[in-house]
Amino acid sequence: xxxxxxxxxxxxxxxxxxxxxxxxxxxxxxxxxxxxxxxxxxxxxxxxxxxxxxxxxxxxxxxxxxxxxxxxxxxxxxxxxxxxxxxxxxxxxxxxxxxxxxxxxxxxxxxxxxxxxxxxxxxxxxxxxxxxxxxxxxxxxxxxxxxxxxxxxxxxxxxxxxxxxxxxxxxxxxxxxxxxxxxxxxxxxxxxxxxxxxxxxxxxxxxxxxxxxxxxxxxxxxxxxxxxxxxxxxxxxxxxxxxxxxxxxxxxxxxxxxxxxxxxxxxxxxxxxxxxxxxxxxxxxxxxxxxxxxxxxxxxxxxxxxxxxxxxxxxxxxxxxxxxxxxxxxxxxxxxxxxxxxxxxxxxxxxxxxxxxxxxxxxxxxxxxxxxxxxxxxxxxxxxxx
Amino acid sequence: xxxxxxxxxxxxxxxxxxxxxxxxxxxxxxxxxxxxxxxxxxxxxxxxxxxxxxxxxxxxxxxxxxxxxxxxxxxxxxxxxxxxxxxxxxxxxxxxxxxxxxxxxxxxxxxxxxxxxxxxxxxxxxxxxxxxxxxxxxxxxxxxxxxxxxxxxxxxxxxxxxxxxxxxxxxxxxxxxxxxxxxxxxxxxxxxxxxxxxxxxxxxxxxxxxxxxxxxxxxxxxxxxxxxxxxxxxxxxxxxxxxxxxxxxxxxxxxxxxxxxxxxxxxxxxxxxxxxxxxxxxxxxxxxxxxxxxxxxxxxxxxxxxxxxxxxxxxxxx
Numbered sequence: 040x041x042x043x044x045x046x047x048x049x050x051x052x053x054x055x056x057x058x059x060x061x062x063x064x065x066x067x068x069x070x071x072x073x074x075x076x077x078x079x080x081x082x083x084x085x086x087x088x089x090x091x092x093x094x095x096x097x098x099x100x101x102x103x104x105x106x107x108x109x110x111x112x113x114x115x116x117x118x119x120x121x122x123x124x125x126x127x128x129x130x131x132x133x134x135x136x137x138x139x140x141x142x143x144x145x146x147x148x149x150x151x152x153x154x155x156x157x158x159x160x161x162x163x164x165x166x167x168x169x170x171x172x173x174x175x176x177x178x179x180x181x182x183x184x185x186x187x188x189x190x191x192x193x194x195x196x197x198x199x200x201x202x203x204x205x206x207x208x209x210x211x212x213x214x215x216x217x218x219x220x221x222x223x224x225x226x227x228x229x230x231x232x233x234x235x236x237x238x239x240x241x242x243x244x245x246x247x248x249x250x251x252x253x254x255x256x257x258x259x260x261x262x263x264x265x266x267x268x269x270x271x272x273x274x275x276x277x278x279x280x281x282x283x284x285x286x287x288x289x290x291x292x293x294x295x296x297x298x299x300x301x302x303x304x305x306x307x308x309x310x311x312x313x314x315x316x317x318x319x320x321x322x323x324x325x326x327x328x329x330x331x332x333x334x335x336x337x338x339x340x341x342x343x344x345x346x347x348x349x350x351x352x353x354x355x356x357x358x359x360x361x362x363x364x365x366x367x368x369x370x371x372x373x374x375x376x377x378x379x380x381x382x383x384x385x386x387x388x389x390x391x392x393x394x395x396x397x398x399x400x401x402x403x404x405x406x407x408x409x410x411x412x413x414x415x416x417x418x419x420x421x422x423x424x425x
Numbered sequence: 426x427x428x429x430x431x432x433x434x435x436x437x438x439x440x441x442x443x444x445x446x447x448x449x450x451x452x453x454x455x456x457x458x459x460x461x462x463x464x465x466x467x468x469x470x471x472x473x474x475x476x477x478x479x480x481x482x483x484x485x486x487x488x489x490x491x492x493x494x495x496x497x498x499x500x501x502x503x504x505x506x507x508x509x510x511x512x513x514x515x516x517x518x519x520x521x522x523x524x525x526x527x528x529x530x531x532x533x534x535x536x537x538x539x540x541x542x543x544x545x546x547x548x549x550x551x552x553x554x555x556x557x558x559x560x561x562x563x564x565x566x567x568x569x570x571x572x573x574x575x576x577x578x579x580x581x582x583x584x585x586x587x588x589x590x591x592x593x594x595x596x597x598x599x600x601x602x603x604x605x606x607x608x609x610x611x612x613x614x615x616x617x618x619x620x621x622x623x624x625x626x627x628x629x630x631x632x633x634x635x636x637x638x639x640x641x642x643x644x645x646x647x648x649x650x651x652x653x654x655x656x657x658x659x660x661x662x663x664x665x666x667x668x669x670x671x672x673x674x675x676x677x678x679x680x681x682x683x684x685x686x687x688x689x690x691x692x693x694x695x696x697x698x699x700x701x702x703x704x705x706x707x708x709x710x711x712x713x714x715x716x717x718x719x720x721x722x723x724x725x726x727x728x729x730x731x732x733x734x735x736x737x738x739x740x741x742x743x
Contacts, residue, residue, distance in 0.1 A: 067520040069513055094516045098509060099546035106506035106543070110477075110513015113500055116520070118513075136503050242500055242514065244473045244525065248484075248493035250501035257490045 040287070043223050047182045047214035048077070050221055051147040051207070052084030054189030055119040057229040058145075059090045062117040065235025067092035069116045071107025073100055075126040076159050077215045078149045082121055101126040105133035105144075112142035113249065115241035117193065119144070123211070124151035124165045131169065137204045138173025140250060141240065141265070143196035144204040147189065150178075150311065150362075151211040152394045160395020161211040163310060164363040167339075167371045173265055175205040175272055176340040178310040180292070182219040185209055187283070187291040188337075190224075190232060194279045197236050200271050210312045210362075211395065224287055232286045269341040276338070294338035295346045299325065303332030305410060306351060309360040310336045310372060313391070313398055317360065320403030331407050336372065348379040357386045358410045360403070361419075364390050369419030385410075388419035396425035441466050443496040445476075450486040450494035455648025457638030457655075458483060458559045460612045465528075465557070466496075468622030473525045475518075477511040479540060480504040481532035482565045505539040507531045508547035511554045519553065526555065526626060533560040533574035537593050548602040548631045555625055555632045558595065561640035569643045577711070578692075578703030581643070587702035591711060596669065599633040603672035609635040611666050613655035617678050621668065637664050645696030654694060661688035662712040665719055674729055675722040683716075685709065 045053070059068030068090055072082040086095055096107045104120045112118040122130055127148055137144050152162035166176060175196060177188050185207070192205035209215060224232075242249060253261060276294065284290045298318045300306060305324075307317040314335035324331040334350050336343070351357060357380045361370025368374055373388035380386045389406050392398040402424045446452075446462035476495070478484045479502045487494050487501070502510045507529040515527040536544060536558040547554060563581055564570040571581040577591040600607040606625045610618040625632040637658060639651035646654060658664035662681035669675050689705055692698045 066517065069516060069520070071509065071513070092520050094520060096512055096516065096550070098512075099542055099549075102505060103509035103543050103546060106502065106509030107513045109502075109506075110500075110510040110515075111517055112513070113510070114514050114517030114521075116513075116517050132503050133506060136506075242475055242498050244475075245498060246493060246496045248487045248490075248495055248499040248501060251484055251487045251493065251499070252489040254489050 040225060040228065041223050042220060044218050044220055045182065046080060046216055046218050047179070047185045047209050048080035048216065049084050050182050050185035051121065051189055051209070052081040053223065054186045055085055055145070056088045056090060057224065057226060058190060058193045058233055059093045059117060059119065060226055061230045061233040062235055063091040065117070065237070066115040067117070068119070069093065069108065069111025070095045070119045071098045071104040072096070072120060073098050073104045073122070073126065075101070075123045077151060077211045078121045078123045078126070078147070080216070081147060101130035102133055105130045105137060108144045109133060109137050109140060109142060112137070112144050112238070113140065113242050115236065115238045117236050118142070119146070121147040121149070123149040124153055127165045127169060128153065131172070134169055134174065135172045139261070141202045142204055143202055143236070143238070145189065145192045145196060146204070146206045147185070148206050148208050149211050149215045150208045158394045159211065161213055162362055162393055162395065163208065166206060166208045167363050169206065170340055173203060174340060175203055177205070177207050177338055178336070179207060179209040179214060180312055180314050180335060182214060182217070183221045184292065185214070186221055186223065190229065191276070191279055191283060191291050193233055194282070195272060195275050198275045199239065201268050201275055203265070203268050208311065213312045222289065228286050232283060272341050273343070292337045294343040295350055296335040296337055297350050298333040300332035300334060300350055302330055303354060304330045305332070305356040305407060306354045307331070307333045307358050307360055307403060307406070308336065308372065308376060309333070310339065311362065313360050313362060316398050316400055317403055319400040320407060323400060323404050324407045329407060329411060336376070342375060344379060347376055351380045351384070354380060355384055356410050356413070357384055358406050359386065359388050360406070361388060361390045362392045364393060364421065373419060385413060385416050387413060387416045389422050390419060391422045391424050393421065394425070396423070398424050441470060441496065445469070445495055445497045446486070447494050447496050449488060449492070451488060452482065452486045453642050453648070455639065455641040455651045456482070457561065457612055457636070457640065457651055461559050461636050461638060464612070464615070464618050464622055468619060468626055472626065473523070474528060475500065475514050475525055476528045476530055477502050477507045477514065478530050479507040479535040481535055483530050483532060483559065485566050504535055505543050507535060507540055508544045508552070508554065508556060512547055512550070512552045515553045527553070529554060529556040531556070531558055532565065533558060533562060534564045534572045537573045537595055545602065548599060548604050548633070551604065551630045553629055553631070555634070557634045557636065559636045559638040561638045561643060562592070563640060563643040565640055565643055577708065579697045580699055580702065581697070587699060596633070596635050596667065600669035600672045602631070604633060605630040605671060606632040606668065607672070608633070608668035609637070609664070609666055611655050611659050611664065611679065612636065612638070613652045613659065614666060614679055617666060643697065646694055650694055654691060657687045657691035660684055661691055662716055663688060663691065663708070665715065667719065674726040675719065676726065677719060677723050683712070
């Protein structure tokens with residue numbers, strides 16, 4: 040273990056490298072990569088690494104980047120890629136394919152605004168578009184998360200009880216290009232945490248068609264198995280947290296992360312780096328005598344419904360902070376979680392930082408003030424911060 | 426399958442214990458793809474293989490889960506992704522020291538159209554893949570729409586008055602990538618076809634085979650006439666049977682007679698060609714142009730054997 044300064048992109052690339060090397064005792068490591076701002080430093084890093092029994096294919100599109108990963112993973116290798124925004128949209132068909140093939144591919148996705156018009160800054164709408172692709176989804180809050188949750192993604196995705204791909208979101212530039220101090224594990228530690236992948240349904244030399252025709256009854260069964268595997272993620276994630284702590288001496292983030300919620304009357308629910316800002320705003324509000332708290336949603340798929348409801352019990356007013364907009368509906372996090380607040384609670388949706396607007400503590404203090412004064416919840420509000 | 430066949434080209438000892446395309450498949454009678462699979466089975470013999478098949482009749486024919494009409498491991502890929510998924514499988518075999526030969530088996534839609542960028546990139550990277558395109562000149566399992574492999578004049582469900590442009594030169598396109606081997610083969614010329622299958626199975630690097638594949642359903646022709654139609658396509662010069670080594674050496678494998686009568690019979694035997702919608706003269710003129718180009722390429726290939734003069738002067742000092 041060592042302490043190093045690095046960007047979130049480098050942390051992700053380094054985590055993939057360590058995980059890739061850890062499978063040298065298995066069938067190896069494979070990656071298909073294609074550049075898109077602001078993900079490029081991650082794959083550039085990966086392309087410079089010497090990974091024993093590993094290979095990185097420089098492909099011609101995101102669609103093929105995922106297809107190459109599918110080929111590697113189908114052959115039983117540990118597979119990794121990274122993308123962002125319109126790249127994810129272009130990749131989408133094969134993102135679904137990876138999910139339905141039940142391949143434990145890991146992808147880092149830098150959350151960036153979908154275009155046109157073009158904007159390279161943070162917005163969660165790109166990966167949220169993929170929430171139904173049958174992947175595990177996690178959203179990072181800092182650079183350490185890129186290291187720790189990347190390794191968690193491999194561990195959980197490859198667990199024989201799960202075998203579902205995992206996507207790790209991080210906020211464009213706020214994290215991707217920002218240098219922070221992180222704890223970097225040794226290869227020997229990663230080797231202990233990530234045993235060689237043994238994919239039970241890998242393509243061998245036996246006659247078999249993978250991914251062919253499914254009639255309705257078979258689709259019903261396959262979807263049922265997929266949903267059941269997703270439901271097991273909570274248990275396997277918790278076990279992986281324990282194992283992580285035993286090996287690395289620190290504990291990766293829980294599916295939902297509360298802050299000063301115990302005696303709170305009012306809560307801010309958010310994902311990604313907004314959660315850090317929310318904690319600062321909560322402290323500020325508390326100084327003014329408002330009993331505020333914050334809840335970060337780290338795991339978005341499977342959706343931690345039970346944990347969210349338990350954390351929000353007793354809260355009277357809830358602001359759900361989205362960095363995304365589903366036009367014609369509102370914030371996506373709000374849409375998914377508004378029913379989990381207590382029945383008589385006031386739940387208001389605020390969308391802040393769309394297109395990478397810089398969400399600062401004073402913006403969230405203003406949200407708290409607004410929420411505290413509301414008579415009833417209204418339509419979702421797009422709060423301009425830029 | 427296990428009887429000696431094809432005039433002794435395929436011997437019992439070389440055959441696979443079962444064909445790659447097994448009974449129970451759902452191909453139409455007279456499907457050229459089915460014949461292609463029999464050739465490939467014999468050529469592959471006992472070698473370990475993995476095959477990627479994108480969306481096309483070739484994957485529908487496998488039948489529904491959990492059955493498989495294929496006697497080989499098959500990965501059913503998304504439409505545009507055969508060459509990319511095969512890249513992963515092929516590199517995985519290399520990393521693990523396995524002798525597995527990775528093949529793609531794709532239709533013309535997955536090759537000429539939606540899969541073209543993926544295919545081109547895999548060829549550019551010189552992945553160790555044998556890519557086989559069975560070309561029925563139509564989107565078959567969606568009911569017969571035009572592709573960029575549909576020939577001039579052919580009526581399809583999306584070209585109701587006949588296609589107004591010709592098909593792409595796929596072997597030329599692939600050869601231009603400088604790959605180890607790009608060839609077209611005729612299922613009506615088994616000696617040449619088997620030689621090509623076996624030759625390119627043994628090569629390393631990216632290899633491409635083009636197979637004109639009769640489709641009685643889409644061509645509106647008699648199922649029993651497929652092989653005869655191929656003979657006519659070859660003899661008339663419409664379908665050149667050639668091979669290109671390393672993107673530079675072109676060899677013409679079957680000399681056509683350029684019979685106008687054969688060309689007329691080829692068109693007349695397929696109801697997809699409506700007499701009032703095509704001009705045989707225009708088709709014959711295209712054949713002439715194409716063959717002039719092929720002859721120049723083949724002649725130039727002979728000149729490749731002659732050494733070039735040494736580069737003049739000293740390398741530039743930097």
